[in-house]
C-alpha cells in the first residue's frame with residue numbers, strides 16, 4: 001500500500017508519498033480501503049514534531065478517514081467486508097489502507113457522499129463530547145464558538161443551532177457570511193473587536209453559557225470574563241499558548257467551570273462511548289439535513305503537502321480532504 005510518511009519533523013515538504021507495508025487487522029479491528037482522509041490542524045503539529053501519535057498508533061498522520069472495509073479482525077461484530085464507513089483514528093488515515101478500531105467506525109450517514117464522510121468523525125466526536133457532554137449545552141443557551149470557520153467551528157455552529165442554542169462566533173470577516181448561513185446569529189471579527197464586549201452587548205450582559213475555545217492562554221482571561229453565571233469554558237486547542245494567569249475570583253463569583261480535553265489520547269472505551277453517542281444523537285441530524293459536512297477542498301493524497309500549506313494559511317472554511325489515487 002501507499003502512505004504519506006513524515007520523513008523528518010519539519011515543513012509540508014517532509015510529507016512523502018511512499019510504498020509501505022500493509023496493515024493487518026488486530027483483535028477488535030477492521031482494515032479499511034481508504035477513499036478519503038480529513039486534514040486536521042493537529043496533523044500539522046504532528047508533522048512539525050510537536051504532537052507525537054499515542055503509543056501503538058500508526059506513524060503516518062491522519063485522525064479520520066472514510067472508505068470500505070477490506071478485512072475484519074477477530075472479535076469484531078457488526079461490520080462486514082464491503083461496508084462503507086468513516087472512522088475516528090489514532091493515526092494512519094493518510095494512506096490507501098488503515099487498521100481502525102471497530103468501535104470507532106461509523107456508517108456513512110444517508111445522504112452524505114462517501115468522500116465527504118471522511119471529514120465527519122473528528123469534528124462530530126469533538127463537538128459532541130465537548131459542547132454537549134462536558135459543556136452541557138441546552139436549548140436557548142448562548143454558545144460562543146471561537147474560530148467558527150475551522151473544521152471544528154463550522155460543525156459546532158450547526159450542531160449548536162440545531163439544538164436551539166443562540167450561536168455567536170469569532171472569525172475573520174471574509175468568513176462571516178458563510179457562518180451566518182450555517183446558523184451563527186452573531187459573528188465577531190476577533191482582529192478588530194473585543195469579543196468579550198461584543199458578546200455582552202449581543203446578549204444584554206448575560207454572557208456565554210458555553211464557550212468552545214481553541215486559543216487557550218491568549219483568550220483565557222477574556223473567556224472567563226465572557227462566561228455567564230454557571231457558564232462552562234471548554235478548551236480544546238492551544239493556538240494562543242499554554243500558560244496564562246487567571247483571577248480565580250471571577251470564576252468563583254460566577255460559579256463557572258473550565259474544562260480542557262483532547263480526544264486523541266482518550267482510552268478506547270471512552271472513544272467508543274463518544275462514537276456511539278454521536279451515532280445516536282448527531283447522525284440523525286445529518287441524515288435530516290439539519291447539519292452538513294462543510295468541505296472546502298478535495299486534494300489528491302500524494303499532494304498532502306499542498307493541503308497542509310492551505311490549512312496553514314487558514315484560508316479554508318470547514319474541512320480539507322485528501323483523496324486516495
Ligand SMILES: NC(=O)c1ccc[n+]([C@@H]2O[C@H](COP(=O)([O-])OP(=O)(O)OC[C@H]3O[C@@H](n4cnc5c(N)ncnc54)[C@H](OP(=O)(O)O)[C@@H]3O)[C@@H](O)[C@H]2O)c1
Nearest residue numbers: 040041147149150151152171172214236237261262263314
Ligand atoms: N482537543 C481536541 O480533542 C481537539 C480535537 C480536534 C480539534 N482540536 C483543536 O480545534 C482547533 C480547530 O481544529 P481544526 O482542525 O478544525 O482547525 P482549522 O480548520 O485549521 O482552523 C483553525 C482556525 O483557527 C482560527 N483562528 C486563528 N486565530 C484565531 C483567533 N485569534 N481567534 C479565533 N479564531 C482564530 C482560524 O480562523 P480565521 O481564519 O477566522 O482566523 C481557523 O479557522 C485546533 O486548535 C485543534 O487543535 C482539538
